[in-house]
Amino acid sequence: MKAKNLKFLALIGLSTLAISSCDLLKDVSYSVTPNPLELHGDNVKISVTVNIPEKGINKKAKVEITPTLGNAKLSTWTIQGEKAVGNGQTVSFKPGGTATFEEVVAYDPSMEASALKLTGKIFKGSKEKDQLPETSIADATIITPLLVRSQFMMIYAGDNLVRSNDKTVSAEINFEKGKSDVRATELKDKDISDLILWLAAAQINNKIIVNSIDIKGFASPDGEETKNGALSTERSRMARSAFVALLAKAKMVMYTDTSKYALIGLGEDFDGFQSQLSRTTTINEDDKALIVRIIQMAKNKDDREQEMINLGKSWKELEKEVFPMIRRSVITINYTENGWTDSELLSTSGTNPAALTVEELLFTSEKLVSDLNEKARIYQVAASTYPTDYRVHNNLGAILYTQNKLSEAKASLEKANNLMDNGMSKNNLAGVAMSNGDRATAKKLLAQVKDKSDQLAYNNAIIAVLEGNYASAISGFGKGSTYNKALAQILANQLDEASKTIAASQDKESADGHYLKAIIASRSNAGADAVVSCLKAAFAKNPGLKEKAGRDREFMKLMNDATFSAAVK
Secondary structure, three states, X not given: OOOEOOOEEEEOOEEEEOOEOOOOEOOOEEEEEOOOEEEEOOEEEEEEEEEEOOOOEOOOEEEEEEEEEOOEEOOOEEEEOOOOXXXXXXXXXXXXXXXXXXXXXXXXXXXXXXXXXEEEEEEEOXXXXXXXXXXXXXXXXEOHHHHOOOOOOOOOOOOOOOOEEEEEEEEEEEOOOOOOOOOOOHHHOHHHHHHHHXXXXXXXXXXXXXXXXXXXXXXOOOOOHHHHHHHHHHHHHHHHHHHHHHHHHOOOHHHOOHHHEXXXXXXXXXXXXXXXXXXXXXXXXXXXXXXXXXXXOOXXXXXXXXXXHHHHHHXXXXXXXXXXXXXXXXXXXXXXXXXXXXXXXXXXXXXXXXXXXXXXXXXXXXHHOOOHHHHHHHHHHHHHXXXXXXXXXXXXXXXXXXXXXXXXXXXXXXXHHHHOOOHHHHHHHHHHHHHOOOHHHHXXXXXXXXXXXXXXXXXXXXXXXXXXXXXXXXXHOOOOOOHHHHHHHHHOOOHHHHHHHHHHOOOOOOHHHHHHHHHHHHHOOOOHHHHHHHHHHHHHHOOOHHHHHHHOHHHHHHOOOHHHHHHHO
């Protein structure tokens, strides 16, 4: 007995096969959902219903169906009559019926253009009586999710560069007890000489801007407070006169205008007394503590003045080492020091990059340079000059990943994470793992990143596409219009939104962008002309897509259309 009258009908969502036989099996049809098959996640899910009409299967017959899809062999499906012995799905003779078989098979590239095929054997009892010829019952597999661009977004460590700093430089002039005249010896002290030299250098340094000069006068707290207030003010005035005279002598006339100086008389300097007392070495720590307690126990200012006088008599060291140091005026120059300009940073990064700080190197590479090779060079200098800063290794690894130097990228990123456990490097290492085909490791690393970011969400969205979680992917790709977001919207059957997204993306005129437009047109039943128009635009920019389109089951409805066939040849 031979099966005969074989017929294959390829319909959207339905394939049928009619079989007639002498008495064992006849007029059987097959319904396949979906048709063509679809890649979802990493698998292709198949649901086949075997339809057997009334009196279509012998009561003692058993049919073993062997399905294949590409290189994958599925499990054997068994249907049997009501009196047959076995574990197959039973279909009664008189009413007939259906048997449904479902398979989830891991995707293999061979499935893209291979139909779902059946062969099989027909038994009566234990004896084989006939065979089912190899028959295609469903078209090949739509693999559109694999169009996702799987390159991860890198996260770069930022710099802490401060382009200008407010600073001060100062010197002191000390006075004798109760006096405000400036001694000539005080003007020869090193701190005064250094301040004059600093101002001379500042005049010719375009990166230094002198904002103001303050002179504060102080008196020691061992005299009368009513006199000390006026004394401290007079000391600031006299210090200004002496300092301006020195500047005039040095021919720095731009600083000799006395109206530009802020004079402040601060009276008795009790805080300065405590500070100087703590620094002196001739009074032991117990006595220092006792002196402070005595002063703090004074009930009012008059009592404190008297205690100061008494303490000076009891501890001669106070009069020799403490009081003289706080009878003073402090000359303070307030200035702003500006750093390198952008052009200077760029120039120095090329001629002498080791002269730059790590913050300047990070800033220059990330903010001022666009060429990837130049970025990598600067980060390599930074990594060599500042080997313990995890940021430079992270950023170098991110650039190397972008250049597809995966092994070098991994080494730099692992070094960065070893120096400091951080989410940036883990995100970037996930990108390396993904490019190496290790999605499990990529997912594990992304799960360890605590700080949420647009880059992290985007990278997780790529994985969501490949795992069939299209709604999650759309959300993860964010509000921007990108190729990947448009793809996710297509897969979620949001065709209108996908069309808007790709039209607003940077890929609207790219080969891949036009290919997505062709898929949208096909799924929207826009017709062969609309699909072919998009495909021709794609082929013009990437001729390699022509071969793909010719086997892409997204265009199954057009496979027999003359316009489509001519376009993909």
